[in-house]
Amino acid sequence: MKRINKNSLPFIILTIIHIGLLLFTLLKRRERRTITLLLSNISFAYIFEYFVFNLFRSYQYNPKILKKRQLDNALGALLSQAIYVPIAATFLTVFELGWFWKLLFTLYFHIIEKFFLKIDNYRLHWWKTIYTVLLLPVYFRISDFWEENLRLKKKPFLWLSTYLSVGVVTKTLAFVLDIFKKQKIGVGRFHSWHEHFLISPLYMLIFSGAALLPAIKNNTFVKASVFLLMMFISILLSRIHIINNRLNFVQVTLQNIFMIYLSPLMKSFIFEKKKAESPYR
Structure with missing residues:
Protein backbone atom coordinates (compact mmCIF):
# COMPACT_ATOMS: atom_id res chain seq x y z
CA MET A 1 0.00 0.00 0.00
CA LYS A 2 1.03 3.59 -0.55
CA ARG A 3 1.40 6.18 2.20
CA ILE A 4 -1.42 8.58 2.99
CA ASN A 5 -1.54 11.40 0.43
CA LYS A 6 -3.89 14.14 -0.74
CA ASN A 7 -5.87 11.62 -2.81
CA SER A 8 -6.26 8.94 -0.18
CA LEU A 9 -7.00 11.29 2.74
CA PRO A 10 -10.59 12.18 1.64
CA PHE A 11 -11.41 8.47 1.27
CA ILE A 12 -10.02 7.75 4.75
CA ILE A 13 -11.97 10.66 6.30
CA LEU A 14 -15.20 9.56 4.61
CA THR A 15 -14.63 5.98 5.76
CA ILE A 16 -14.18 7.12 9.37
CA ILE A 17 -17.33 9.30 9.17
CA HIS A 18 -19.48 6.51 7.77
CA ILE A 19 -18.13 3.84 10.11
CA GLY A 20 -19.03 6.23 12.93
CA LEU A 21 -22.51 6.63 11.45
CA LEU A 22 -22.85 2.84 11.27
CA LEU A 23 -21.77 2.36 14.90
CA PHE A 24 -24.28 5.02 15.99
CA THR A 25 -27.03 3.26 14.02
CA LEU A 26 -26.21 -0.16 15.49
CA LEU A 27 -26.08 1.20 19.04
CA LYS A 28 -29.41 2.97 18.71
CA ARG A 29 -31.14 0.20 16.77
CA ARG A 30 -29.82 -3.02 18.25
CA GLU A 31 -31.78 -5.31 15.95
CA ARG A 32 -30.70 -8.07 13.63
CA ARG A 33 -32.86 -6.49 10.98
CA THR A 34 -30.50 -3.48 10.90
CA ILE A 35 -27.54 -5.68 9.92
CA THR A 36 -29.68 -7.63 7.45
CA LEU A 37 -30.79 -4.37 5.83
CA LEU A 38 -27.20 -3.13 5.64
CA LEU A 39 -26.00 -6.32 3.92
CA SER A 40 -28.94 -6.16 1.51
CA ASN A 41 -28.20 -2.49 0.75
CA ILE A 42 -24.56 -3.35 0.06
CA SER A 43 -25.68 -6.10 -2.33
CA PHE A 44 -27.94 -3.66 -4.22
CA ALA A 45 -24.98 -1.28 -4.55
CA TYR A 46 -22.74 -4.14 -5.73
CA ILE A 47 -25.28 -5.10 -8.41
CA PHE A 48 -25.41 -1.48 -9.59
CA GLU A 49 -21.60 -1.33 -9.52
CA TYR A 50 -21.28 -4.47 -11.61
CA PHE A 51 -23.24 -3.06 -14.55
CA VAL A 52 -22.38 0.63 -14.39
CA PHE A 53 -18.80 0.45 -13.14
CA ASN A 54 -17.41 -2.99 -14.09
CA LEU A 55 -19.26 -3.68 -17.32
CA PHE A 56 -19.73 -0.23 -18.84
CA ARG A 57 -16.78 1.58 -17.19
CA SER A 58 -18.81 4.68 -16.43
CA TYR A 59 -16.30 6.29 -14.09
CA GLN A 60 -12.93 5.74 -12.44
CA TYR A 61 -11.71 6.18 -8.87
CA ASN A 62 -8.23 7.37 -8.02
CA PRO A 63 -7.67 7.06 -4.25
CA LYS A 64 -3.95 6.27 -4.67
CA ILE A 65 -4.03 3.79 -1.81
CA LEU A 66 -2.95 0.68 -3.75
CA LYS A 67 -0.03 0.58 -6.17
CA LYS A 68 -1.85 -1.33 -8.91
CA ARG A 69 -4.10 1.17 -10.69
CA GLN A 70 -6.93 -1.26 -11.50
CA LEU A 71 -7.01 -2.55 -7.92
CA ASP A 72 -6.86 1.02 -6.63
CA ASN A 73 -9.83 1.87 -8.86
CA ALA A 74 -11.73 -1.18 -7.58
CA LEU A 75 -10.95 -0.23 -3.96
CA GLY A 76 -12.46 3.21 -4.54
CA ALA A 77 -15.61 1.56 -5.88
CA LEU A 78 -15.69 -0.86 -2.94
CA LEU A 79 -15.50 1.98 -0.41
CA SER A 80 -18.30 3.81 -2.19
CA GLN A 81 -20.61 0.82 -2.69
CA ALA A 82 -19.90 -1.12 0.52
CA ILE A 83 -19.47 1.71 3.02
CA TYR A 84 -20.50 5.24 2.06
CA VAL A 85 -23.81 4.86 0.24
CA PRO A 86 -25.22 1.67 1.92
CA ILE A 87 -24.51 2.95 5.43
CA ALA A 88 -26.21 6.25 4.64
CA ALA A 89 -29.23 4.41 3.19
CA THR A 90 -29.44 2.13 6.23
CA PHE A 91 -29.23 5.11 8.59
CA LEU A 92 -32.05 6.93 6.76
CA THR A 93 -34.27 3.86 6.72
CA VAL A 94 -33.71 2.67 10.28
CA PHE A 95 -34.51 6.09 11.76
CA GLU A 96 -37.45 6.53 9.36
CA LEU A 97 -36.12 9.84 8.07
CA GLY A 98 -38.27 11.42 5.40
CA TRP A 99 -37.62 13.02 2.04
CA PHE A 100 -36.01 16.13 3.50
CA TRP A 101 -33.19 13.99 4.92
CA LYS A 102 -33.01 11.84 1.80
CA LEU A 103 -32.56 14.94 -0.35
CA LEU A 104 -30.03 16.30 2.15
CA PHE A 105 -27.93 13.13 1.87
CA THR A 106 -28.30 13.24 -1.92
CA LEU A 107 -26.88 16.79 -1.83
CA TYR A 108 -24.14 15.57 0.50
CA PHE A 109 -23.03 12.87 -1.95
CA HIS A 110 -23.35 15.29 -4.87
CA ILE A 111 -20.98 17.74 -3.16
CA ILE A 112 -18.53 14.89 -2.43
CA GLU A 113 -18.68 13.78 -6.06
CA LYS A 114 -18.00 17.33 -7.29
CA PHE A 115 -15.13 17.72 -4.82
CA PHE A 116 -13.60 14.40 -5.87
CA LEU A 117 -13.77 15.47 -9.51
CA LYS A 118 -12.05 18.75 -8.66
CA ILE A 119 -9.12 17.07 -6.88
CA ASP A 120 -8.86 14.28 -9.47
CA ASN A 121 -9.94 11.52 -7.08
CA TYR A 122 -12.68 10.55 -9.47
CA ARG A 123 -13.05 10.75 -13.26
CA LEU A 124 -16.17 10.50 -15.34
CA HIS A 125 -16.31 8.66 -18.65
CA TRP A 126 -19.92 8.71 -19.83
CA TRP A 127 -21.46 9.06 -16.35
CA LYS A 128 -22.86 12.47 -15.31
CA THR A 129 -23.25 13.82 -11.77
CA ILE A 130 -26.96 14.42 -12.42
CA TYR A 131 -27.39 10.63 -12.68
CA THR A 132 -26.17 10.31 -9.09
CA VAL A 133 -28.62 12.99 -7.95
CA LEU A 134 -31.52 11.23 -9.69
CA LEU A 135 -30.69 7.66 -8.65
CA LEU A 136 -29.78 8.11 -4.98
CA PRO A 137 -33.36 8.92 -3.86
CA VAL A 138 -34.50 5.79 -5.72
CA TYR A 139 -31.88 3.74 -3.88
CA PHE A 140 -32.96 5.22 -0.54
CA ARG A 141 -36.58 4.33 -1.31
CA ILE A 142 -35.61 0.75 -2.20
CA SER A 143 -33.92 0.54 1.21
CA ASP A 144 -37.18 1.68 2.87
CA PHE A 145 -39.20 -0.83 0.87
CA TRP A 146 -36.85 -3.69 1.76
CA GLU A 147 -36.93 -2.85 5.47
CA GLU A 148 -40.74 -2.72 5.46
CA ASN A 149 -40.85 -6.28 4.16
CA LEU A 150 -38.15 -7.49 6.54
CA ARG A 151 -40.09 -6.02 9.45
CA LEU A 152 -43.21 -7.89 8.29
CA LYS A 153 -41.02 -11.05 8.06
CA LYS A 154 -42.13 -11.82 4.51
CA LYS A 155 -40.34 -15.03 3.59
CA PRO A 156 -39.34 -14.13 0.00
CA PHE A 157 -37.49 -11.08 1.34
CA LEU A 158 -35.91 -13.06 4.19
CA TRP A 159 -34.65 -15.69 1.75
CA LEU A 160 -33.45 -13.11 -0.75
CA SER A 161 -31.64 -11.29 2.05
Missing part, protein backbone atom coordinates in the same frame (compact mmCIF):
# COMPACT_ATOMS: atom_id res chain seq x y z
CA THR A 162 -29.98 -14.56 3.07
CA TYR A 163 -28.83 -15.17 -0.50
CA LEU A 164 -27.62 -11.59 -0.97
CA SER A 165 -25.84 -11.54 2.40
CA VAL A 166 -23.86 -14.71 1.63
CA GLY A 167 -22.74 -13.16 -1.66
CA VAL A 168 -21.84 -9.81 -0.08
CA VAL A 169 -19.74 -11.28 2.73
CA THR A 170 -17.92 -13.69 0.40
CA LYS A 171 -17.33 -11.10 -2.34
CA THR A 172 -15.94 -8.55 0.11
CA LEU A 173 -13.58 -11.05 1.72
CA ALA A 174 -12.52 -12.28 -1.74
CA PHE A 175 -11.64 -8.73 -2.76
CA VAL A 176 -9.37 -8.39 0.28
CA LEU A 177 -7.61 -11.59 -0.83
CA ASP A 178 -7.37 -10.24 -4.39
CA ILE A 179 -5.47 -7.22 -3.08
CA PHE A 180 -2.79 -9.33 -1.40
CA LYS A 181 -2.42 -12.36 -3.64
CA LYS A 182 -2.94 -10.53 -6.96
CA GLN A 183 -4.32 -13.65 -8.66
CA LYS A 184 -7.00 -13.31 -11.32
CA ILE A 185 -9.67 -15.35 -13.07
CA GLY A 186 -10.77 -14.68 -16.62
CA VAL A 187 -11.03 -16.09 -20.14
CA GLY A 188 -8.02 -17.85 -21.66
CA ARG A 189 -4.54 -18.39 -20.22
CA PHE A 190 -3.74 -14.73 -19.44
CA HIS A 191 -6.22 -12.74 -17.38
CA SER A 192 -6.60 -9.00 -16.89
CA TRP A 193 -8.04 -7.35 -13.81
CA HIS A 194 -10.92 -6.12 -15.96
CA GLU A 195 -11.78 -9.72 -16.85
CA HIS A 196 -11.44 -10.73 -13.21
CA PHE A 197 -13.90 -8.12 -11.97
CA LEU A 198 -16.33 -9.02 -14.75
CA ILE A 199 -16.31 -12.77 -14.12
CA SER A 200 -15.74 -13.15 -10.34
CA PRO A 201 -19.08 -11.48 -9.35
CA LEU A 202 -20.95 -13.84 -11.71
CA TYR A 203 -19.08 -16.76 -10.15
CA MET A 204 -20.15 -15.53 -6.71
CA LEU A 205 -23.75 -15.04 -7.87
CA ILE A 206 -24.07 -18.64 -9.06
CA PHE A 207 -22.21 -20.26 -6.19
CA SER A 208 -24.11 -18.24 -3.55
CA GLY A 209 -27.30 -19.70 -5.05
CA ALA A 210 -25.92 -23.22 -4.70
CA ALA A 211 -24.77 -22.44 -1.15
CA LEU A 212 -28.35 -21.53 -0.24
CA LEU A 213 -29.33 -25.22 -0.32
CA PRO A 214 -27.67 -26.00 3.06
CA ALA A 215 -29.67 -23.09 4.51
CA ILE A 216 -32.88 -24.75 3.28
CA LYS A 217 -31.85 -28.21 4.52
CA ASN A 218 -28.92 -28.05 6.89
CA ASN A 219 -27.45 -31.55 7.04
CA THR A 220 -24.23 -33.29 6.07
CA PHE A 221 -25.65 -34.93 2.94
CA VAL A 222 -26.83 -31.62 1.46
CA LYS A 223 -23.54 -29.88 2.33
CA ALA A 224 -21.52 -32.69 0.78
CA SER A 225 -23.69 -32.73 -2.35
CA VAL A 226 -23.40 -28.98 -2.81
CA PHE A 227 -19.64 -29.13 -2.24
CA LEU A 228 -19.25 -31.85 -4.90
CA LEU A 229 -21.36 -29.80 -7.32
CA MET A 230 -19.22 -26.73 -6.66
CA MET A 231 -16.03 -28.72 -7.10
CA PHE A 232 -17.28 -30.15 -10.40
CA ILE A 233 -17.97 -26.63 -11.69
CA SER A 234 -14.62 -25.38 -10.38
CA ILE A 235 -12.75 -28.22 -12.13
CA LEU A 236 -14.66 -27.47 -15.32
CA LEU A 237 -13.70 -23.78 -15.05
CA SER A 238 -10.10 -24.85 -14.48
CA ARG A 239 -10.18 -27.06 -17.59
CA ILE A 240 -11.29 -24.14 -19.78
CA HIS A 241 -8.69 -21.85 -18.15
CA ILE A 242 -11.06 -19.46 -16.40
CA ILE A 243 -9.36 -20.60 -13.21
CA ASN A 244 -5.83 -20.86 -14.53
CA ASN A 245 -3.54 -21.71 -11.62
CA ARG A 246 -3.32 -23.84 -8.51
CA LEU A 247 -3.52 -20.90 -6.08
CA ASN A 248 -6.78 -19.70 -7.62
CA PHE A 249 -8.19 -23.22 -7.43
CA VAL A 250 -7.32 -23.49 -3.74
CA GLN A 251 -8.92 -20.12 -3.06
CA VAL A 252 -12.18 -20.90 -4.84
CA THR A 253 -12.34 -24.27 -3.06
CA LEU A 254 -12.02 -22.53 0.31
CA GLN A 255 -14.63 -19.98 -0.80
CA ASN A 256 -17.00 -22.83 -1.64
CA ILE A 257 -16.57 -24.39 1.80
CA PHE A 258 -16.96 -20.99 3.45
CA MET A 259 -20.24 -20.28 1.63
CA ILE A 260 -21.65 -23.73 2.45
CA TYR A 261 -21.17 -23.11 6.18
CA LEU A 262 -21.98 -19.38 6.07
CA SER A 263 -25.38 -19.85 4.43
CA PRO A 264 -27.11 -21.71 7.33
CA LEU A 265 -25.65 -19.23 9.81
CA MET A 266 -27.01 -16.31 7.79
CA LYS A 267 -30.39 -17.98 7.51
CA SER A 268 -30.51 -18.56 11.25
CA PHE A 269 -29.49 -14.95 11.94
CA ILE A 270 -32.07 -13.45 9.56
CA PHE A 271 -34.99 -15.79 10.34
CA GLU A 272 -34.48 -15.97 14.12
CA LYS A 273 -37.53 -15.25 16.25
CA LYS A 274 -37.65 -12.24 18.56
CA LYS A 275 -37.24 -14.09 21.84
CA ALA A 276 -33.83 -15.43 20.78
CA GLU A 277 -32.50 -12.19 19.33
CA SER A 278 -30.67 -10.60 22.28
CA PRO A 279 -28.68 -8.36 22.17
CA TYR A 280 -29.95 -7.71 18.62
CA ARG A 281 -33.68 -8.04 19.11
Whole structure:
Protein backbone atom coordinates (compact mmCIF):
# COMPACT_ATOMS: atom_id res chain seq x y z
CA MET A 1 0.00 0.00 0.00
CA LYS A 2 1.03 3.59 -0.55
CA ARG A 3 1.40 6.18 2.20
CA ILE A 4 -1.42 8.58 2.99
CA ASN A 5 -1.54 11.40 0.43
CA LYS A 6 -3.89 14.14 -0.74
CA ASN A 7 -5.87 11.62 -2.81
CA SER A 8 -6.26 8.94 -0.18
CA LEU A 9 -7.00 11.29 2.74
CA PRO A 10 -10.59 12.18 1.64
CA PHE A 11 -11.41 8.47 1.27
CA ILE A 12 -10.02 7.75 4.75
CA ILE A 13 -11.97 10.66 6.30
CA LEU A 14 -15.20 9.56 4.61
CA THR A 15 -14.63 5.98 5.76
CA ILE A 16 -14.18 7.12 9.37
CA ILE A 17 -17.33 9.30 9.17
CA HIS A 18 -19.48 6.51 7.77
CA ILE A 19 -18.13 3.84 10.11
CA GLY A 20 -19.03 6.23 12.93
CA LEU A 21 -22.51 6.63 11.45
CA LEU A 22 -22.85 2.84 11.27
CA LEU A 23 -21.77 2.36 14.90
CA PHE A 24 -24.28 5.02 15.99
CA THR A 25 -27.03 3.26 14.02
CA LEU A 26 -26.21 -0.16 15.49
CA LEU A 27 -26.08 1.20 19.04
CA LYS A 28 -29.41 2.97 18.71
CA ARG A 29 -31.14 0.20 16.77
CA ARG A 30 -29.82 -3.02 18.25
CA GLU A 31 -31.78 -5.31 15.95
CA ARG A 32 -30.70 -8.07 13.63
CA ARG A 33 -32.86 -6.49 10.98
CA THR A 34 -30.50 -3.48 10.90
CA ILE A 35 -27.54 -5.68 9.92
CA THR A 36 -29.68 -7.63 7.45
CA LEU A 37 -30.79 -4.37 5.83
CA LEU A 38 -27.20 -3.13 5.64
CA LEU A 39 -26.00 -6.32 3.92
CA SER A 40 -28.94 -6.16 1.51
CA ASN A 41 -28.20 -2.49 0.75
CA ILE A 42 -24.56 -3.35 0.06
CA SER A 43 -25.68 -6.10 -2.33
CA PHE A 44 -27.94 -3.66 -4.22
CA ALA A 45 -24.98 -1.28 -4.55
CA TYR A 46 -22.74 -4.14 -5.73
CA ILE A 47 -25.28 -5.10 -8.41
CA PHE A 48 -25.41 -1.48 -9.59
CA GLU A 49 -21.60 -1.33 -9.52
CA TYR A 50 -21.28 -4.47 -11.61
CA PHE A 51 -23.24 -3.06 -14.55
CA VAL A 52 -22.38 0.63 -14.39
CA PHE A 53 -18.80 0.45 -13.14
CA ASN A 54 -17.41 -2.99 -14.09
CA LEU A 55 -19.26 -3.68 -17.32
CA PHE A 56 -19.73 -0.23 -18.84
CA ARG A 57 -16.78 1.58 -17.19
CA SER A 58 -18.81 4.68 -16.43
CA TYR A 59 -16.30 6.29 -14.09
CA GLN A 60 -12.93 5.74 -12.44
CA TYR A 61 -11.71 6.18 -8.87
CA ASN A 62 -8.23 7.37 -8.02
CA PRO A 63 -7.67 7.06 -4.25
CA LYS A 64 -3.95 6.27 -4.67
CA ILE A 65 -4.03 3.79 -1.81
CA LEU A 66 -2.95 0.68 -3.75
CA LYS A 67 -0.03 0.58 -6.17
CA LYS A 68 -1.85 -1.33 -8.91
CA ARG A 69 -4.10 1.17 -10.69
CA GLN A 70 -6.93 -1.26 -11.50
CA LEU A 71 -7.01 -2.55 -7.92
CA ASP A 72 -6.86 1.02 -6.63
CA ASN A 73 -9.83 1.87 -8.86
CA ALA A 74 -11.73 -1.18 -7.58
CA LEU A 75 -10.95 -0.23 -3.96
CA GLY A 76 -12.46 3.21 -4.54
CA ALA A 77 -15.61 1.56 -5.88
CA LEU A 78 -15.69 -0.86 -2.94
CA LEU A 79 -15.50 1.98 -0.41
CA SER A 80 -18.30 3.81 -2.19
CA GLN A 81 -20.61 0.82 -2.69
CA ALA A 82 -19.90 -1.12 0.52
CA ILE A 83 -19.47 1.71 3.02
CA TYR A 84 -20.50 5.24 2.06
CA VAL A 85 -23.81 4.86 0.24
CA PRO A 86 -25.22 1.67 1.92
CA ILE A 87 -24.51 2.95 5.43
CA ALA A 88 -26.21 6.25 4.64
CA ALA A 89 -29.23 4.41 3.19
CA THR A 90 -29.44 2.13 6.23
CA PHE A 91 -29.23 5.11 8.59
CA LEU A 92 -32.05 6.93 6.76
CA THR A 93 -34.27 3.86 6.72
CA VAL A 94 -33.71 2.67 10.28
CA PHE A 95 -34.51 6.09 11.76
CA GLU A 96 -37.45 6.53 9.36
CA LEU A 97 -36.12 9.84 8.07
CA GLY A 98 -38.27 11.42 5.40
CA TRP A 99 -37.62 13.02 2.04
CA PHE A 100 -36.01 16.13 3.50
CA TRP A 101 -33.19 13.99 4.92
CA LYS A 102 -33.01 11.84 1.80
CA LEU A 103 -32.56 14.94 -0.35
CA LEU A 104 -30.03 16.30 2.15
CA PHE A 105 -27.93 13.13 1.87
CA THR A 106 -28.30 13.24 -1.92
CA LEU A 107 -26.88 16.79 -1.83
CA TYR A 108 -24.14 15.57 0.50
CA PHE A 109 -23.03 12.87 -1.95
CA HIS A 110 -23.35 15.29 -4.87
CA ILE A 111 -20.98 17.74 -3.16
CA ILE A 112 -18.53 14.89 -2.43
CA GLU A 113 -18.68 13.78 -6.06
CA LYS A 114 -18.00 17.33 -7.29
CA PHE A 115 -15.13 17.72 -4.82
CA PHE A 116 -13.60 14.40 -5.87
CA LEU A 117 -13.77 15.47 -9.51
CA LYS A 118 -12.05 18.75 -8.66
CA ILE A 119 -9.12 17.07 -6.88
CA ASP A 120 -8.86 14.28 -9.47
CA ASN A 121 -9.94 11.52 -7.08
CA TYR A 122 -12.68 10.55 -9.47
CA ARG A 123 -13.05 10.75 -13.26
CA LEU A 124 -16.17 10.50 -15.34
CA HIS A 125 -16.31 8.66 -18.65
CA TRP A 126 -19.92 8.71 -19.83
CA TRP A 127 -21.46 9.06 -16.35
CA LYS A 128 -22.86 12.47 -15.31
CA THR A 129 -23.25 13.82 -11.77
CA ILE A 130 -26.96 14.42 -12.42
CA TYR A 131 -27.39 10.63 -12.68
CA THR A 132 -26.17 10.31 -9.09
CA VAL A 133 -28.62 12.99 -7.95
CA LEU A 134 -31.52 11.23 -9.69
CA LEU A 135 -30.69 7.66 -8.65
CA LEU A 136 -29.78 8.11 -4.98
CA PRO A 137 -33.36 8.92 -3.86
CA VAL A 138 -34.50 5.79 -5.72
CA TYR A 139 -31.88 3.74 -3.88
CA PHE A 140 -32.96 5.22 -0.54
CA ARG A 141 -36.58 4.33 -1.31
CA ILE A 142 -35.61 0.75 -2.20
CA SER A 143 -33.92 0.54 1.21
CA ASP A 144 -37.18 1.68 2.87
CA PHE A 145 -39.20 -0.83 0.87
CA TRP A 146 -36.85 -3.69 1.76
CA GLU A 147 -36.93 -2.85 5.47
CA GLU A 148 -40.74 -2.72 5.46
CA ASN A 149 -40.85 -6.28 4.16
CA LEU A 150 -38.15 -7.49 6.54
CA ARG A 151 -40.09 -6.02 9.45
CA LEU A 152 -43.21 -7.89 8.29
CA LYS A 153 -41.02 -11.05 8.06
CA LYS A 154 -42.13 -11.82 4.51
CA LYS A 155 -40.34 -15.03 3.59
CA PRO A 156 -39.34 -14.13 0.00
CA PHE A 157 -37.49 -11.08 1.34
CA LEU A 158 -35.91 -13.06 4.19
CA TRP A 159 -34.65 -15.69 1.75
CA LEU A 160 -33.45 -13.11 -0.75
CA SER A 161 -31.64 -11.29 2.05
CA THR A 162 -29.98 -14.56 3.07
CA TYR A 163 -28.83 -15.17 -0.50
CA LEU A 164 -27.62 -11.59 -0.97
CA SER A 165 -25.84 -11.54 2.40
CA VAL A 166 -23.86 -14.71 1.63
CA GLY A 167 -22.74 -13.16 -1.66
CA VAL A 168 -21.84 -9.81 -0.08
CA VAL A 169 -19.74 -11.28 2.73
CA THR A 170 -17.92 -13.69 0.40
CA LYS A 171 -17.33 -11.10 -2.34
CA THR A 172 -15.94 -8.55 0.11
CA LEU A 173 -13.58 -11.05 1.72
CA ALA A 174 -12.52 -12.28 -1.74
CA PHE A 175 -11.64 -8.73 -2.76
CA VAL A 176 -9.37 -8.39 0.28
CA LEU A 177 -7.61 -11.59 -0.83
CA ASP A 178 -7.37 -10.24 -4.39
CA ILE A 179 -5.47 -7.22 -3.08
CA PHE A 180 -2.79 -9.33 -1.40
CA LYS A 181 -2.42 -12.36 -3.64
CA LYS A 182 -2.94 -10.53 -6.96
CA GLN A 183 -4.32 -13.65 -8.66
CA LYS A 184 -7.00 -13.31 -11.32
CA ILE A 185 -9.67 -15.35 -13.07
CA GLY A 186 -10.77 -14.68 -16.62
CA VAL A 187 -11.03 -16.09 -20.14
CA GLY A 188 -8.02 -17.85 -21.66
CA ARG A 189 -4.54 -18.39 -20.22
CA PHE A 190 -3.74 -14.73 -19.44
CA HIS A 191 -6.22 -12.74 -17.38
CA SER A 192 -6.60 -9.00 -16.89
CA TRP A 193 -8.04 -7.35 -13.81
CA HIS A 194 -10.92 -6.12 -15.96
CA GLU A 195 -11.78 -9.72 -16.85
CA HIS A 196 -11.44 -10.73 -13.21
CA PHE A 197 -13.90 -8.12 -11.97
CA LEU A 198 -16.33 -9.02 -14.75
CA ILE A 199 -16.31 -12.77 -14.12
CA SER A 200 -15.74 -13.15 -10.34
CA PRO A 201 -19.08 -11.48 -9.35
CA LEU A 202 -20.95 -13.84 -11.71
CA TYR A 203 -19.08 -16.76 -10.15
CA MET A 204 -20.15 -15.53 -6.71
CA LEU A 205 -23.75 -15.04 -7.87
CA ILE A 206 -24.07 -18.64 -9.06
CA PHE A 207 -22.21 -20.26 -6.19
CA SER A 208 -24.11 -18.24 -3.55
CA GLY A 209 -27.30 -19.70 -5.05
CA ALA A 210 -25.92 -23.22 -4.70
CA ALA A 211 -24.77 -22.44 -1.15
CA LEU A 212 -28.35 -21.53 -0.24
CA LEU A 213 -29.33 -25.22 -0.32
CA PRO A 214 -27.67 -26.00 3.06
CA ALA A 215 -29.67 -23.09 4.51
CA ILE A 216 -32.88 -24.75 3.28
CA LYS A 217 -31.85 -28.21 4.52
CA ASN A 218 -28.92 -28.05 6.89
CA ASN A 219 -27.45 -31.55 7.04
CA THR A 220 -24.23 -33.29 6.07
CA PHE A 221 -25.65 -34.93 2.94
CA VAL A 222 -26.83 -31.62 1.46
CA LYS A 223 -23.54 -29.88 2.33
CA ALA A 224 -21.52 -32.69 0.78
CA SER A 225 -23.69 -32.73 -2.35
CA VAL A 226 -23.40 -28.98 -2.81
CA PHE A 227 -19.64 -29.13 -2.24
CA LEU A 228 -19.25 -31.85 -4.90
CA LEU A 229 -21.36 -29.80 -7.32
CA MET A 230 -19.22 -26.73 -6.66
CA MET A 231 -16.03 -28.72 -7.10
CA PHE A 232 -17.28 -30.15 -10.40
CA ILE A 233 -17.97 -26.63 -11.69
CA SER A 234 -14.62 -25.38 -10.38
CA ILE A 235 -12.75 -28.22 -12.13
CA LEU A 236 -14.66 -27.47 -15.32
CA LEU A 237 -13.70 -23.78 -15.05
CA SER A 238 -10.10 -24.85 -14.48
CA ARG A 239 -10.18 -27.06 -17.59
CA ILE A 240 -11.29 -24.14 -19.78
CA HIS A 241 -8.69 -21.85 -18.15
CA ILE A 242 -11.06 -19.46 -16.40
CA ILE A 243 -9.36 -20.60 -13.21
CA ASN A 244 -5.83 -20.86 -14.53
CA ASN A 245 -3.54 -21.71 -11.62
CA ARG A 246 -3.32 -23.84 -8.51
CA LEU A 247 -3.52 -20.90 -6.08
CA ASN A 248 -6.78 -19.70 -7.62
CA PHE A 249 -8.19 -23.22 -7.43
CA VAL A 250 -7.32 -23.49 -3.74
CA GLN A 251 -8.92 -20.12 -3.06
CA VAL A 252 -12.18 -20.90 -4.84
CA THR A 253 -12.34 -24.27 -3.06
CA LEU A 254 -12.02 -22.53 0.31
CA GLN A 255 -14.63 -19.98 -0.80
CA ASN A 256 -17.00 -22.83 -1.64
CA ILE A 257 -16.57 -24.39 1.80
CA PHE A 258 -16.96 -20.99 3.45
CA MET A 259 -20.24 -20.28 1.63
CA ILE A 260 -21.65 -23.73 2.45
CA TYR A 261 -21.17 -23.11 6.18
CA LEU A 262 -21.98 -19.38 6.07
CA SER A 263 -25.38 -19.85 4.43
CA PRO A 264 -27.11 -21.71 7.33
CA LEU A 265 -25.65 -19.23 9.81
CA MET A 266 -27.01 -16.31 7.79
CA LYS A 267 -30.39 -17.98 7.51
CA SER A 268 -30.51 -18.56 11.25
CA PHE A 269 -29.49 -14.95 11.94
CA ILE A 270 -32.07 -13.45 9.56
CA PHE A 271 -34.99 -15.79 10.34
CA GLU A 272 -34.48 -15.97 14.12
CA LYS A 273 -37.53 -15.25 16.25
CA LYS A 274 -37.65 -12.24 18.56
CA LYS A 275 -37.24 -14.09 21.84
CA ALA A 276 -33.83 -15.43 20.78
CA GLU A 277 -32.50 -12.19 19.33
CA SER A 278 -30.67 -10.60 22.28
CA PRO A 279 -28.68 -8.36 22.17
CA TYR A 280 -29.95 -7.71 18.62
CA ARG A 281 -33.68 -8.04 19.11
